[in-house]
Amino acid sequence: MKRALAFAGRNQKEILRDPLSYLFCLAFPLVMLVVMTVVNESIPKESGMTVFRIEKLAPGIAVFGQTFLMLFACLSVSRDRAGSFLVRLYATPARSGDFILGYQIPMLVLGAAQTAVLYAASYVVSLIVKTPLKPLGLFWSFLSLQLSGILFISFGLIFGTLFSEKAAPGLCSIIISLSSFLGCIWFDAESLGGIMLKICKALPFFYCTKIGRSALALSFTKEAFWLPLLIVASCALVFDLAAVLIFRSRMRADLA
Amino acid sequence: MTERSFEMIKTTKLTKKYGTKTAVDGLGLCVYEGELFSLLGVNGAGKTTTIRMLSCLSKPTSGEAFVGGYSVKEAPQEVKKIIGISTQDTAVAERLTVRENLRFMASLHYTDKAKIEERTDEMIQVFRFQEVENQLAKTLSGGWQRKLSIAMALIGDPKVLFLDEPTLGLDVLARRELWKMIERIKEHRTIILTTHYMEEAEALSDRIAILQNGRLKALGTLQEIEEKAGVKGLENAFVAIAGKEESL
Ligand SMILES: Nc1ncnc2c1ncn2[C@@H]1O[C@H](COP(=O)(O)OP(=O)(O)OP(=O)(O)O)[C@@H](O)[C@H]1O
Ligand SMILES: [Mg+2]
Secondary structure, three states: OHHHHHHHHHHHHHHHOOHHHHHHHHHHHHHHHHHHHHHHHOOOHHHOOOOOOHHHHHHHHHHHHHHHHHHHHHHHHHHHHHOOHHHHHHOOOOOHHHHHHHHHHHHHHHHHHHHHHHHHHHHHHHHHOOOOOOHHHHHHHHHHHHHHHHHHHHHHHHHHHHOOOOHHHHHHHHHHHHHHHHOOOOOOHHHHOHHHHHHHHHOHHHHHHHHHHHHHOOOOOHHHHHHHHHHHHHHHHHHHHHHHHHHHHHHHHHOO | OOOOOOEEEEEEEEEEEEOOEEEEEEEEEEEEOOOEEEEEOOOOOOHHHHHHHHOOOOOOOEEEEEEOOEEOOOOHHHHHHHEEEEOOOOOOOOOOEHHHHHHHHHHHHOOOHHHHHHHHHHHHHHOOOOOOOOOEHHHOOHHHHHHHHHHHHHOOOOOEEEEEOOOOOOOHHHHHHHHHHHHHHHOOOEEEEEOOOHHHHHHHOOEEEEEEOOEEEEEEOHHHHHHHHOOOOHHHHHHHHHOOOOOO
C-alpha cells in the first residue's frame, strides 16, 4: 500500500504540473458553464428548453469535466508505457496492484476536487441568475457523481493500457463526444424521445447526468435516481475491475 | 577474485527467442560477488536482452538464471529486492524534481520515512546533485538525466547493479566523471555493465564477456581476452573476436 501511495504521489504531481490539466479539466468546463448560462439567458422562457438552466447545466458540466479526467488518466498510463520509466519500476519490488492503484488514487482525488470546484462555481452562477441551487442537492449530486468519475477514470486507464500514446487520446476524444451527446449534456433527449432516447438509454453516460441532476433536485425516486444510480454503480464496478485485469495482464505480457 | 567468492549471478543455457530470432543463445556465465563485469558485443548482440532477463523484465525462453541465489523464474520478487537497474534509455519522471525522483524511487524500496530521506540525501551527496536537486528532471541536460537515472537505480542499495550503456551520450569529461562515480559506488556491489566504449570496459572491469549473436564468444580478465585473441588492447581483441565470421 505504501508503494501504491508513493506511485500515486508521483502521478498526482506529474498531472498537477501539466498546465494542460487545468486547461481541460477546469478552465474549459468553467468556460462552458458561463457560456451556456449566457446562452440560456437569451433563450425565451416559453420555448420550454430547460437543458441549459443551471440546475440541469451544472451536473451536465460536471460529467463533461469527468470526460477530461478520463483523457488525463489515459495519457498518464500511455505516456508511461511509451517510455522506459514504467519498465524500470517493474524491476522494483512494486507489484501490479501498486501500479493500478497508483494511477487510480490521484485521479479520484482530482476528480473530487474538480466536481467541487465546478459546483462551487455553479452555485455562484445560480445566485447571479437568481435561481439559487440547494446546497444539500449540490452535496448529494457531488457524491453520486463520484461514481461516474470512477467509470470515466476506468475508461481512461483501459485505453491508456491497451493503446499507444498516439492512438489512446484519439479514442478518448471519441468517448468525450459520444458522452456529451448521448449523455444528454447539451440537449434533452427525454423531451425528444424516439430512437435518440433509446440510444442514450443503452449507454451509461445518460445515467451519469441523470443521477447528478436528480440528486441536485433532491428527487430521490426509483425512476429518477435509484435505478440510474444502480446502473452507473454497476458499470463503474465492471469497468474498474476490467481496468485492473487488463493492466495486470498487459504488465504480464510486457514482462514475457 | 578468488575461486571461493559467492556466485552472485549464475546462468545456465540461458536462452531468449523472439519468434524465430534467438536473441540470447545458451548463455552460461558466472559473476562473483563484488565484481564489475562488462558485457560487450556489437549492436544486437544480446546485451540488453541478457540484462532484461537477469532483472526479471523478460522471461527466459529456456535455461536458468540465478541472482543472489534466487531464480529469476521462480523467485522474481526476491530478485527484485536486491537489484537496481539503469536501463539503456534514460528513465526518469520528467515533471518531478531530482530530489522527488530519488525520494519516489526510495519509497518503493523502503517504508521507513527517515530511511527514505537518508538514502535520498546520500544519493544527492554521492552524485553531487546539490545544485540541481530542486530542478524538474525534464529541464536537466541529457548527461544529468543519465546520472539521475543511475542514482535512482542505486537508491535501494542493491547488491547487484545493472548499468546498460550508462555513458551513452555523455561528453568525454562527463564520462570520465561517471567512471569515477562507478568506482566510488562499487564498494562490495556486483555491477554488470554494458558499453560500446572499449576504454571504458578496460578502465572499469574486473572481467569481461564478449557476446556475438547471443552467444558467449570470450570470457575472462582483460589479459585473458587479449591472450585468447592474440593481440594487445581490448579494442583489437574485441575486433578479432566479435568481428570474426561465425563458423557454424
Ligand atoms: N522485444 C523484442 N522483440 C523482437 N526482437 C527483439 C526484442 N528485443 C530484442 N530483440 C532482438 O534481439 C536481438 C538482441 O537485442 P539486444 O537489445 O539484446 O541487443 P544489444 O546487444 O543490447 O544491442 P545494442 O548494443 O544495440 O543495445 C536483436 O536482434 C533485437 O532485434
Ligand atoms: Mg542494448
